[in-house]
Amino acid sequence: MGDGDEPWAVIWDMDGVLVDSGEAHYEAWARLFREEGIPYTREQFLQAFGQRNDRILRTLLGPDLPEDRLRELEARKEAYYRALIPSRVRLLPGAWELLHALREAGARQAVGSSGPRANVEATLAALD
Incomplete structure (x- = not known):
């Protein structure tokens, strides 16, 4: 020091x-995938927690996910997460x-x- x-x-x-912030991130991802009709489990979240959004999305949705779709999904997930910060992040x-x-x-x-x-x-x- x-x-x-x-x-x-x-x-x-x-x-x-x-x-x-883990629970808030999980809730944001779960909402995104639920809205998209894509099954998503806590186990999948735990395996990917700490990875970049683009890697998580390409792992779950395929490496050929179009860039504009990727950015749209990332933006939605992060907006959901930011909305949860005041009540969930400590x-x-x-x-x-x-x-x-x-x-x-x-x-x-x-x-x-x-x-x-x-x-x-x-x-x-x-x-x-």
Whole structure:
């Protein structure tokens, strides 16, 4: 950690590190596939959790899924997820205390995520 006056920082991942977002992601995927008439199980979700949306969709719907259809499905899933953030996404136990302690110790902190920036911003706003 920081030593003396030397600046130091922590870069956090969002999902599964700072926040418990798994159930909200599952609900968003389940809604999308239900609306599309595509069977989807929790087991499929758990096997793919943490992967990029394009990979999940191409695995489940086939590698020849047209790009415009892929983008449309991704956008819908993420919109469903963002709508769930305020009611479903929570800080993981101990995260608030650690964030606060690091701030008090002078650490700069940032969030890095492979998820859409809008998801990060919506999560931070909901936790504020």
